Amino acid sequence: MLTIDNLHVSVEGKAILNGINLDVRAGEVHAIMGPNGSGKSTLAAAIAGNESYEIVKGDILFKGENIIELSPEERAHRGVFISFQYPVEIPGVTVTNFIKTSINSNLKARGENEMPANKMLKKIREKAALLEIDSKFLSRSLNEGFSGGEKKRNEIFQMAMLEPSISVLDETDSGLDIDALKIVAKGVNKLKNKDNAVIIITHYQRLLDYIIPDYVHVLNEGKIAKSGNKELAHELEERGYDWIK
Amino acid sequence: MAYTEEELKKELETKEYEYGFVTKIDADTFSEGLNENVIRAISKRKEEPNWMTEWRLKAFNSWKEMEEPNWSNVKYKKPDFQKISYYSAPKSKDKYESLDEVDPELLKTFEKLGISISEQKKLTGVAVDIVVDSVSVATTFRDTLSKKGIIFCSISEAIKKHSNLVKKYIGTVVPQRDNFYSALNSAVFSDGSFCYIPKGVKCPMELSTYFRINQAGTGQFERTLLIADEGSYVSYLEGCTAPSRDENQLHAAVVELIALDNAEIKYSTVQNWYPGNKAGKGGVYNFVTKRGICHKNSKISWTQVETGSAVTWKYPSCILKGDNSIGEFYSIAVTNNYQQADTGTKMIHIGKNTKSTIISKGISAGKSQNSYRGLVKINSNAGNSRNFSQCDSLLMGNKCGAHTFPYIEVKNNTAIVEHEASTSKIGEDQIFYCNQRGIDTEKAIALIVNGFSKEVLNKLPMEFAVEAQKLLEISLEGSVG
Numbered sequence: 126m127l128t129i130d131n132l133h134v135s136v137e138g139k140a141i142l143n144g145i146n147l148d149v150r151a152g153e154v155h156a157i158m159g160p161n162g163s164g165k166s167t168l169a170a171a172i173a174g175n176e177s178y179e180i181v182k183g184d185i186l187f188k189g190e191n192i193i194e195l196s197p198e199e200r201a202h203r204g205v206f207i208s209f210q211y212p213v214e215i216p217g218v219t220v221t222n223f224i225k226t227s228i229n230s231n232l233k234a235r236g237e238n239e240m241p242a243n244k245m246l247k248k249i250r251e252k253a254a255l256l257e258i259d260s261k262f263l264s265r266s267l268n269e270g271f272s273g274g275e276k277k278r279n280e281i282f283q284m285a286m287l288e289p290s291i292s293v294l295d296e297t298d299s300g301l302d303i304d305a306l307k308i309v310a311k312g313v314n315k316l317k318n319k320d321n322a323v324i325i326i327t328h329y330q331r332l333l334d335y336i337i338p339d340y341v342h343v344l345n346e347g348k349i350a351k352s353g354n355k356e357l358a359h360e361l362e363e364r365g366y367d368w369i370k
Numbered sequence: 371m372a373y374t375e376e377e378l379k380k381e382l383e384t385k386e387y388e389y390g391f392v393t394k395i396d397a398d399t400f401s402e403g404l405n406e407n408v409i410r411a412i413s414k415r416k417e418e419p420n421w422m423t424e425w426r427l428k429a430f431n432s433w434k435e436m437e438e439p440n441w442s443n444v445k446y447k448k449p450d451f452q453k454i455s456y457y458s459a460p461k462s463k464d465k466y467e468s469l470d471e472v473d474p475e476l477l478k479t480f481e482k483l484g485i486s487i488s489e490q491k492k493l494t495g496v497a498v499d500i501v502v503d504s505v506s507v508a509t510t511f512r513d514t515l516s517k518k519g520i521i522f523c524s525i526s527e528a529i530k531k532h533s534n535l536v537k538k539y540i541g542t543v544v545p546q547r548d549n550f551y552s553a554l555n556s557a558v559f560s561d562g563s564f565c566y567i568p569k570g571v572k573c574p575m576e577l578s579t580y581f582r583i584n585q586a587g588t589g590q591f592e593r594t595l596l597i598a599d600e601g602s603y604v605s606y607l608e609g610c611t612a613p614s615r616d617e618n619q620l621h622a623a624v625v626e627l628i629a630l631d632n633a634e635i636k637y638s639t640v641q642n643w644y645p646g647n648k649a650g651k652g653g654v655y656n657f658v659t660k661r662g663i664c665h666k667n668s669k670i671s672w673t674q675v676e677t678g679s680a681v682t683w684k685y686p687s688c689i690l691k692g693d694n695s696i697g698e699f700y701s702i703a704v705t706n707n708y709q710q711a712d713t714g715t716k717m718i719h720i721g722k723n724t725k726s727t728i729i730s731k732g733i734s735a736g737k738s739q740n741s742y743r744g745l746v747k748i749n750s751n752a753g754n755s756r757n758f759s760q761c762d763s764l765l766m767g768n769k770c771g772a773h774t775f776p777y778i779e780v781k782n783n784t785a786i787v788e789h790e791a792s793t794s795k796i797g798e799d800q801i802f803y804c805n806q807r808g809i810d811t812e813k814a815i816a817l818i819v820n821g822f823s824k825e826v827l828n829k830l831p832m833e834f835a836v837e838a839q840k841l842l843e844i845s846l847e848g849s850v851g
Contacts, residue, residue: 175802214800215804
């Protein structure tokens, strides 16, 4: 599904990623861990296509197509989704209106018809229930005055609505209390199937107790220093990141 | 929320000002220049009574002694008032009984504007008094209205048929000498709308007038007079478009609203006159005086969406004369490219327990300048008066400007006046967030701008809100590169 080949990325001339190789197949969950500044969020930004992140070398193949020249929206249309670490506020635009605009933009880009209002409504209700989101929440302005937990839950709600092929969850666990963490994890687990894939970027092993990864990769100084199965996450938790340096 | 994506896409494909065309209609136009004879000729052509001719001449004499003001935060080439033709009317002098009799060219114009009369007739119960250039050519729904005793016609007709009402109220809210442009308008106004709602009558439909500037080089001097008698209610919509033109066009309208005891007037405007091209050439000068007076327990609510004109200079205001009266001003002003806007309101609290609310949303893009200028004045007798003002500015890019000039004068210590202001910028992070969700940049901006303007858009009647949202999108196209 997603193949990252020898990816080098720099920001304002400073090299952050120095040759990342990663292969994610449909149905898999990968966890990317690593100390602060190791390049985890840069990897998410590069997959999303943020122009502030310059791809110096390497390729990102998604469903067999090299996407590094594609705009962020073109990548989204093909099924790439990022759950942001810091979701932005858009005052006056409701959660509902935003997701409606997003879904219809994607459908249109794929040459499909817009989703009829009744179908949209039904889907919104269903996915909101899955993530235990109150209907009042849906009429609030996007992320405006949301708590950290509400912001993250809204990201996962959008993921549930958009049904992307690959989802990159960038530090989704930060700012979540344990109850919210469980709800989010439950949501992600329900959305997971044999046709999609999830990349979880996290500093701590905590979220991985609830979303069990197939693979764990440890990032250090812009490279994958170690890969393994879920046991690796536990080992990191016990021994600290200094262990892999 | 109200627009469909299909409509939105269609709008985004149109890059140039879409209403920029000239309709060839046989017109009867005066030669350029202004003097007493021209004013007498206008009055005579319109078959006005003597008192009206004299009223115009009095205004003209005042105007001659006045100087064009220059205190606003806008720069423009001052019009040469002797280079303007002061009267232009479609030549066919007959009054139309049905649409079949209307010049087909004219009907085509309306179709291009998407406001074909036939559609209007079917749709939503909006009665339309259409003003092309200066003379009303068609009026619909008049029967329905007249059964309720409502008068809705051109001001020219009102001057002839309802002379007493016009004579009683014209110039009482905006005196002839009020300002340079109101004096000019009083002298030469060509046509406009008149509306009278009798005591206790709730007008059953939204009243609507579409203005258009059509004839090359013709100044447009509309005059609107709206009287809501005791306990009545009316919602009035005014929408404007104009064809593109190279030389600047002057528009100096006067709108007077009178809300008698317990009456309510809701006045909504969507203004989309030609703003000039990307290099700042051409475009309409819009120098308007709009003011309403509120008697006891009455309410006047101004809502405006200003996207057009090269230069906009207007302050729809309320004089809260009666106790417990309410004034409201909700405004969205968008400027792009080289547009300049200096707009806001005046809330004059005279009566006791008077309340006013001001919500102003300014959106600046390109190299434009957008200023809010507002006065809240609480007179010494206006005990327990309240005002709340909120002025928000949204900037796009680094070359535009947003300015806020609030003036507050309070002479009564029981008054409560609140003012809030904010300035924000559309962030790259907001646009990127939308992009990541599959929303392209143009649509992302439209979404963000509509969100920013929501409090005001919500005040517009439904069909107007849809049009307003589209206009916001068209006006800001290409503003982020």
